[in-house]
Each structure stands twice: as structure tokens, then as C-alpha cells.
Amino acid sequence: xxxxxxxxxxxxxxxxxxxxxxxxxxxxxxxxxxxxxxxxxxxxxxxxxxxxxxxxxxxxxxxxxxxxxxxxxxxxxxxxxxxxxxxxxxxxxxxxxxxxxxxxxxxxxxxxxxxxxxxxxxxxxxxxxxx
Amino acid sequence: xxxxxxxxxxxxxxxxxxxxxxxxxxxxxxxxxxxxxxxxxxxxxxxxxxxxxxxxxxxxxxxxxxxxxxxxxxxxxxxxxxxxxxxxxxxxxxxxxxxxxxxxxxxxxxxxxxxxxxxxxxxxxxxxxxx
Amino acid sequence: xxxxxxxxxxxxxxxxxxxxxxxxxxxxxxxxxxxxxxxxxxxxxxxxxxxxxxxxxxxxxxxxxxxxxxxxxxxxxxxxxxxxxxxxxxxxxxxxxxxxxxxxxxxxxxxxxxxxxxxxxxxxxxxxxx
Amino acid sequence: xxxxxxxxxxxxxxxxxxxxxxxxxxxxxxxxxxxxxxxxxxxxxxxxxxxxxxxxxxxxxxxxxxxxxxxxxxxxxxxxxxxxxxxxxxxxxxxxxxxxxxxxxxxxxxxxxxxxxxxxxxxxxxxxxx
Amino acid sequence: xxxxxxxxxxxxxxxxxxxxxxxxxxxxxxxxxxxxxxxxxxxxxxxxxxxxxxxxxxxxxxxxxxxxxxxxxxxxxxxxxxxxxxxxxxxxxxxxxxxxx
Amino acid sequence: xxxxxxxxxxxxxxxxxxxxxxxxxxxxxxxxxxxxxxxxxxxxxxxxxxxxxxxxxxxxxxxxxxxxxxxxxxxxxxxxxxxxxxxxxxxxxxxxxxxxx
Numbered sequence: 001x002x003x004x005x006x007x008x009x010x011x012x013x014x015x016x017x018x019x020x021x022x023x024x025x026x027x028x029x030x031x032x033x034x035x036x037x038x039x040x041x042x043x044x045x046x047x048x049x050x051x052x053x054x055x056x057x058x059x060x061x062x063x064x065x066x067x068x069x070x071x072x073x074x075x076x077x078x079x080x081x082x083x084x085x086x087x088x089x090x091x092x093x094x095x096x097x098x099x100x101x102x103x104x105x106x107x108x109x110x111x112x113x114x115x116x117x118x119x120x121x122x123x124x125x126x127x128x129x130x131x
Numbered sequence: 132x133x134x135x136x137x138x139x140x141x142x143x144x145x146x147x148x149x150x151x152x153x154x155x156x157x158x159x160x161x162x163x164x165x166x167x168x169x170x171x172x173x174x175x176x177x178x179x180x181x182x183x184x185x186x187x188x189x190x191x192x193x194x195x196x197x198x199x200x201x202x203x204x205x206x207x208x209x210x211x212x213x214x215x216x217x218x219x220x221x222x223x224x225x226x227x228x229x230x231x232x233x234x235x236x237x238x239x240x241x242x243x244x245x246x247x248x249x250x251x252x253x254x255x256x257x258x259x260x261x262x
Numbered sequence: 263x264x265x266x267x268x269x270x271x272x273x274x275x276x277x278x279x280x281x282x283x284x285x286x287x288x289x290x291x292x293x294x295x296x297x298x299x300x301x302x303x304x305x306x307x308x309x310x311x312x313x314x315x316x317x318x319x320x321x322x323x324x325x326x327x328x329x330x331x332x333x334x335x336x337x338x339x340x341x342x343x344x345x346x347x348x349x350x351x352x353x354x355x356x357x358x359x360x361x362x363x364x365x366x367x368x369x370x371x372x373x374x375x376x377x378x379x380x381x382x383x384x385x386x387x388x389x390x391x392x
Numbered sequence: 393x394x395x396x397x398x399x400x401x402x403x404x405x406x407x408x409x410x411x412x413x414x415x416x417x418x419x420x421x422x423x424x425x426x427x428x429x430x431x432x433x434x435x436x437x438x439x440x441x442x443x444x445x446x447x448x449x450x451x452x453x454x455x456x457x458x459x460x461x462x463x464x465x466x467x468x469x470x471x472x473x474x475x476x477x478x479x480x481x482x483x484x485x486x487x488x489x490x491x492x493x494x495x496x497x498x499x500x501x502x503x504x505x506x507x508x509x510x511x512x513x514x515x516x517x518x519x520x521x522x
Numbered sequence: 523x524x525x526x527x528x529x530x531x532x533x534x535x536x537x538x539x540x541x542x543x544x545x546x547x548x549x550x551x552x553x554x555x556x557x558x559x560x561x562x563x564x565x566x567x568x569x570x571x572x573x574x575x576x577x578x579x580x581x582x583x584x585x586x587x588x589x590x591x592x593x594x595x596x597x598x599x600x601x602x603x604x605x606x607x608x609x610x611x612x613x614x615x616x617x618x619x620x621x622x623x
Numbered sequence: 624x625x626x627x628x629x630x631x632x633x634x635x636x637x638x639x640x641x642x643x644x645x646x647x648x649x650x651x652x653x654x655x656x657x658x659x660x661x662x663x664x665x666x667x668x669x670x671x672x673x674x675x676x677x678x679x680x681x682x683x684x685x686x687x688x689x690x691x692x693x694x695x696x697x698x699x700x701x702x703x704x705x706x707x708x709x710x711x712x713x714x715x716x717x718x719x720x721x722x723x724x
Contacts, residue, residue: 015382020620022540024632026690027657029346029404030270033303036342040374044382054540055632055660061692068686068706070410070450075692098634100665105692119544123524127381128620129268130389131303146512151721153641155531157589158556160274160476161400164433167472171504175512185641186531186559192591199585199605201280201320206591229533231564236591250645254625258511259721260398261519262433263614270623272402274476275434277555277586281529284585285613288606294614304405307437310478314488323478346404348440348453348494358444362492364478386613389621390529392522393715400724407656407687411630414686415714418707424715516714519722520630535636 014046018125021056025075026066031059032074034131039077042084050081051121052110053092057099060091060106078108092118145177149256152187156206157197162190163205165262170208173215181212182252183241184223188230191222191237209239223249264297265289266384268377270391272307273322274315279308282390283325290333298336298380299326301369303391306344309337311366323366330368337369338376395419396514397429398507400521402437403452404445409438412520413455420463428466428510429456431499433521436474439467441496453496460498467499468506524549525616528557529623532567537622542570550579552604552612558587561601568598575600583609625650626717629658630724633668638723643671651680653705653713659688662702669699676701684710 019038025031041048052060059075066073081089091110096102103112113121122128150169156162172179183191190206197204212220220241227233227243234243244252253259267286271278286296301308313323330337339349345358351371355363365371381387397416401408416426431438443453460467469479475488481501485493495501511517526545532538538553538560545551551574553561560567561582571580575598584603587593594603604612613619627646633639639654639661646652652675654662661668662683672681676699685704688694695704705713714720 017378017381022537022623023635024657024660024691026687027407027630027632029303029406033343037302037374037377041378044375044378046378046382054536055634055657058660058691063694064690064692066686066690069690070414071690072449073690098667099660100663115543119546122544122620123546123549123618125618125620127387128389128618129377129381129387130391130621130623131270148508148511153638153724154534155556155559155590157586158277158529158531160276160433164473168432168504168507172508175505175508177508177512185637186534186556189559189590194591194593195589196591197585197589200589201284202589203319204589229566230559231562246644250647253645253721254647254650254719256719256721258517259519259719260507260511260517261521261722261724262400265610265613272434272437272477278529281554284606285609289610289613292607292610294610304402304434304437307402307434307477312478312480312485312490312492312494314475314480314490316472316475319476342446345444345446346449347402347437348442350442350444355442360442360444362442362494364442364492364494386619388527388613388619389623391621391623395711395714408630411655414707415710419711419714422708422711424711516720518628518714518720519724521722521724533637536634 016047016124016126018122018128019050020128020130021052021059022054024055024058026071030131035074035077038086039084042086048086049088049090049121051090051118053095053118057091057095057101060108062105062107075107090121147178147255147257149253149259150181151259151261152183152190153185155186155189157202161262166205166208169217170215173217179217180219180221180252182221182249184226184249188222188226188232191239193236193238206238221252263385264295264383266297266380266387267299268389269299269301269305269308270303270389272304276392278390278392279322285388286329296335297384298338298376300338300377300380302340302343302377306339306347306349309339309349309366309369310364312364327366327368339369339371341371341373344371393515394425394427394513396427396510396517398519399429399431399435399438400433400519402434406522408520408522409452415518416459426465427514428468430468430507430510432470432473432507436469436477436479439469439479439496439499440494442494457496457498469499469501471501471503474501523616525612525619526551527619527621528553529555531556532560541622542574545578547577550581550612550616552581552609554583554586558582558590561597562592563596563598571598571601581612624717626713626720627652628720628722629654630656632657633661642723643675646679648678651682651713651717653682653710655684655687659683659691662698663693664697664699672699672702682713
């Protein structure tokens with residue numbers, strides 16, 4: 001099966017990909033390299049969802065400023081996901097609460113779901129990529 | 132200052148080195164490579180102490196058998212430490228208790244100390260190497 | 263059944279590379295197919311031929327090369343991750359103006375699309391990491 | 393004051409290499425001396441000259457090389473850890489029968505005794521890792 | 523159903539707790555690498571595992587268990603020990619594998 | 624006295640808790656990298672930090688804090704923000720540095 005076949009098949013035949021992000025940004029490269037996969041993967045027209053839980057919710061925190069540290073601030077890229085038709089961003093309610101965060105603190109629109117709904121999302125996926 | 136000077140100075144002028152081991156064996160290479168530093172370091176005749184806490188206490192667990200996994204079982208090396216005059220092995224009481232372990236489970240003789248004594252040991256060190 | 267495998271960590275530092283190898287071996291022995299093993303993040307460090315592990319230790323890179331040779335397993339190194347970490351084949355080396363290359367036998371360097379494809383084509387995708 | 397620094401993780405994967413660099417730079421700027429930076433475990437991967445990071449990202453290996461050149465900082469790669477992970481200079485490469493080497497400028501390969509010596513000679517030893 | 527894998531110690535990281543909090547009835551959890559420490563009798567997490575057994579299947583990778591000096595006798599009742607072949611079978615029997623890294 | 628450094632999130636790993644459990648009166652703790660998450664107001668670990676302040680000095684590395692989208696206002700009262708120069712000063716002022724890796 002070639003890449004063209006997928007495009008012809010369209011969304012209906014796409015697999016359900018779930019990207020699970022559980023780490024903060026900058027401390028490790030996982031957040032950045034996860035984002036790179038999502039952007040590349042968008043061209044494959046699968047059914048993509050992103051889950052942010054644990055310290056992964058910090059990836060979406062507003063106001064990131066890396067000037068003093070020498071790394072690139074990649075958080076604006078999350079705002080570009082929409083242009084790639086990556087629109088299903090889920091955030092763990094329990095993880096937000098534990099950190100005293102609200103959706104006001106986040107750089108993009110997300111759907112806040114509780115652990116039970118997160119568990120359903122995971123069970124519903126066909127491919128889970130963990131970073 | 133050359134290596135010879137240290138040897139001439141003898142133990143009195145040696146620095147107090149503390150090696151802190153907080154990870155289990157095999158899951159990461161830290162335990163093995165920490166042991167390699169200790170063995171090499173023994174030639175420098177410093178005042179060496181080893182602390183095992185958290186999952187680090189599992190490094191000393193009896194009966195390690197790596198046949199099914201393809202890695203080398205390096206736990207017998209802990210028994211060789213004595214020959215290198217590395218004799219001060221401290222183990223965290225709280226970490227042992229949390230894991231349901233007793234000194235009977237360990238491959239070498241150790242001194243079990245509580246958190247307060249462990250904190251004193253750390254404050255008393257002149258160089259702390261963490262793995 | 264077709265398995266895809268992602269490896270996120272380099273050799274020796276974490277057990278991930280060992281677990282991934284042992285899983286792949288067991289899957290092949292059980293008659294399954296490994297569609298692809300994709301090395302991402304520090305996982306790209308599994309693909310250097312310059313390692314010289316101690317004689318009494320396992321040779322992780324060599325094991326991968328042998329797996330590729332014996333069972334025709336597709337070992338793919340992520341190009342973006344590899345560039346950050348200094349893993350390159352002769353082509354990549356030349357393109358980036360380097361004076362040497364270090365890719366081990368049986369590995370090839372390609373893009374992240376290969377990971378997505380592994381997710382699509384494999385019946386199961388497993389991730390091994392830290 | 394004399395500082396010794398141990399780096400346990402490679403470039404990009406963990407912030408450890410960045411933190412160690414920023415600390416070393418600040419120490420030098422404040423008039424202190426860096427006795428030695430010792431790269432252990434995956435930290436040895438900081439010493440490969442084959443990296444090509446993205447244009448808009450920092451070049452971690454180059455930063456180290458420049459630190460060595462500008463301030464005469466002793467950058468030591470642990471030989472045992474380097475052999476496991478595929479970091480070698482021309483001598484090591486030849487000794488181990490390899491056809492290439494990858495050590496970056498300003499680094500040298502030596503034994504673990506160099507770490508112990510850093511502990512003895514430095515007023516403070518700091519460890520950066522995962 | 524999902525096969526969850528956990529490769530880190532429950533004493534060191536939160537991944538085991540999060541996995542158990544998200545594993546639905548009928549799914550399975552396989553403990554590998556330093557994750558095997560969650561399978562041990564007499565350790566602080568014992569009740570989390572023993573309470574979950576029945577609703578979810580809990581497995582531990584034998585080679586990783588043995589490497590750390592533990593045998594069948596050290597494992598919480600109801601936890602099943604598998605080898606790599608069993609790991610492959612578990613992955614094949616479940617629809618999707620989620621690694622709690 | 625010791626300078627303790629913690630570089631991991633208190634939500635993910637046990638190193639922050641262990642550090643606080645071993646930091647003696649008069650010693651200092653510096654939060655760097657993902658360790659800065661322990662310095663934040665309104666998060667689950669706030670009381671651990673606020674109760675310790677006074678007995679021990681608690682510092683957070685500003686550049687690492689800002690990178691993660693936080694500023695002075697987000698930090699628990701009494702936690703002091705330092706830059707890398709301040710990190711170097713702290714290391715010099717204390718006798719020994721212990722990294723809780």
C-alpha cells in the first residue's frame with residue numbers, strides 16, 4: 001500500500017492515532033520531538049488525537065519564554081496544529097487540578113476530560129504513541 | 132598534585148567521597164557505571180562511603196539472575212568491594228521498609244541507617260557523586 | 263501478525279533497547295513479522311557502528327545488525343533525531359559537510375513518515391523508552 | 393574557586409547538558425575556574441562532531457568546543473562509557489579496529505580516574521543528569 | 523482491550539499509579555524492566571495491585587524479575603509471570619498496546 | 624552546609640520528596656529544570672515547600688521557570704528566584720553540592 005492509497009481512502013479508513021504527552025517541555029526533548037511527529041503525521045490523514053496529562057499539560061502553558069536558557073520556544077507551534085487539521089486536543093482534568101491550572105492558562109483551545117473519559121479515549125485508539 | 136602525592140598523604144588527607152545510589156540495577160546503566168567509578172576511585176585512597184536508598188537498595192539484592200535477559204549479572208562485584216577497602220556501605224532504613232526488605236535479602240554486609248542519619252552522612256561528605 | 267516497534271533510548275543507558283530487541287526476537291521466533299523498528303529520540307544512538315562494548319557484555323548494535331541480516335527486519339533511524347545526535351550515513355555526512363560517518367550495517371536513515379507508516383501498516387505498535 | 397562538573401546525559405534528549413553548560417559559563421563569567429568537565433554515561437554523546445542540529449536550535453557540541461577553546465576548559469570523555477556508546481578519537485578508533493572516529497574538537501578521552509581527580513582537586517563538584 | 527505496559531518503578535515515578543488509574547475493567551497491565559518492583563509482595567504498593575486483580579489482568583516479565591533477584595515466590599498472589607514469548611502473545615491478544623513511559 | 628539541587632518534577636518522581644526529607648535545617652534547595660514545578664503556587668506540593676521555608680532556603684532557577692511559562696508571581700511566597708550567576712554563588716557559598724538525580 002502506498003501513501004497515495006491512504007489519501008484516496010480518505011478519513012474514513014484512517015486509523016485512530018493517539019499521542020500521549022506526559023512530560024513537561026524543555027526538561028527533555030520528548031515534547032518537541034512528539035510535536036514533530038504530529039506535524040509530519042498530519043500529511044497521512046489519519047484520525048489524530050493528542051492527550052496531555054501529568055506534566056504534559058505544562059507543554060501548553062501560556063507565556064513560555066526561553067531567552068534566559070538558550071533553547072527555542074516551540075510552544076507557538078501548538079497554535080499551528082489547527083492548520084494541519086489536528087484539532088482534537090484533550091487535557092486531563094485531574095492533572096490540571098493537581099497543578100492549579102485552568103484552560104485560561106493554556107495557549108490553545110482544548111477539551112478537558114476526566115480520568116474515566118481519558119481511559120475511554122485510550123481504549124478507543126488504534127495506535128498509541130507515547131513520549 | 133600528582134597521584135603519587137595522594138598516596139603519600141595517605142588516608143588522613145583524603146577527601147570524604149559519598150556515592151549516592153538511588154536506582155535499581157539493569158533498568159538503567161547507572162548502577163553498573165557507578166560501581167565502575169567506585170572501583171577505579173579506590174586506587175586514590177580517599178575516604179569512601181556508599182549510600183543506597185530508594186530503588187538503589189535493590190542493587191544489593193541477593194539472587195540476581197540475568198540469564199533470561201542477556202545482560203551481565205554484576206552484583207557479585209559488590210562482594211569484591213571489601214578487597215578494595217571500600218567498606219562503608221550504608222542503606223536507608225525507610226527505603227528497605229517500604230520495599231519489605233531486610234539485611235537478610237542483601238548480598239553484602241551493610242549498615243542500615245534512618246533518614247536522619249543519612250542526612251548527617253550527606254552533610255558530612257566533601258564530594259557527593261550521584262547516579 | 264505484523265508488529266511495529268519504536269525505540270526511544272540509546273544502547274546501554276536504559277533497558278529500552280534490550281527490551282525492544284528481546285521482544286522483536288521472541289515475535290520472530292513465534293512466527294510473527296516485524297514490519298519495522300523505528301529509532302527515535304536517543305534511540306538513534308543504537309545505529310552507530312563505532313561502539314566497542316566490553317568483551318563480557320552484550321553487543322547491542324551488532325545484535326540489531328544481525329537481526330536485520332537474518333530476518334530482513336527494516337531498521338529505520340529518524341533523520342531529524344539523528345542529525346541532532348550525530349548519527350549519519352555517507353550521504354548524510356556529505357550533505358552536512360562532515361568528514362566521517364558512523365551508521366551501522368542493516369540500518370537506514372529516513373523521515374518520521376516511516377513511523378506513521380509503521381503505525382498504519384502494523385497490527386500492533388509498541389513503544390520502548392525511558 | 394575551582395569547580396568540577398560531571399555530565400551524565402547526552403545533548404538534546406535531557407536538559408542536563410544545557411544546565412551544565414550554562415552553569416560553567418556563568419562560573420567563568422564570575423571569575424571562577426572550571427577545573428574539568430567530565431562526561432560520563434550518555435554524557436559522552438556530547439563529544440561527537442557529527443551532529444547537525446537545526447539552524448534555529450542551539451549547537452550543543454559546538455558550544456562545548458568553543459568553551460574549551462576560549463577558556464581552556466578541560467573536557468574529558470570517559471573511555472569506558474564512550475566505548476559502549478560509539479564515541480572515539482583517532483587513536484581509540486584504530487585500537488578498536490574501527491574505520492572512522494567522531495570526537496569533537498576540544499574534547500579528550502580518558503579514564504574514570506579523571507573524575508575522581510576532579511572530585512579531589514575541585515572545591516565543588518556538581519553533577520548534572522537525568 | 524488495551525495492554526498497558528509499565529517500565530518504571532512505582533517508588534520512583536508516577537507512571538504505575540497513572541496506569542492503574544486508567545486501566546479499564548478487562549484490560550491488562552504488564553510490568554517490565556524496573557516496573558517489576560510493583561509486583562512484589564510486602565512492598566508499599568501491594569494493595570494497589572491485589573485490589574485490581576480480577577478486574578484487570580496483571581502480568582510481570584519473568585526475565586526482568588529474575589534479573590532483580592526475585593522469583594515467583596516474591597510476587598503478589600494472582601500476578602502472572604510471563605517470558606518474552608508471553609509478552610508477544612499478550613500484545614497479539616490485545617487490540618492496542620499503550621506504553622506508560 | 625549542603626546545597627541540594629532537584630531537577631525533576633515533584634509530580635513525576637520522588638526525588639523532590641526525598642530531597643526535602645533529607646535537607647537539614649540551614650541547608651538550601653535549588654530547583655532547576657523540571658524541578659521548578661515544585662515552586663509553584665496552587666499546586667499540590669505547595670505546603671511541603673511553604674512549611675520548609677525558614678528552616679531551609681528554597682531557590683528556583685529563573686530561566687528554567689520562565690521557559691515553562693511562569694514568572695515571579697507564580698512562585699510560592701518565600702521562594703527566591705536566582706539566575707545562573709546566582710546558582711554559581713549558591714554553589715560557592717555552600718560546602719558541598721548534592722544533586723538529587
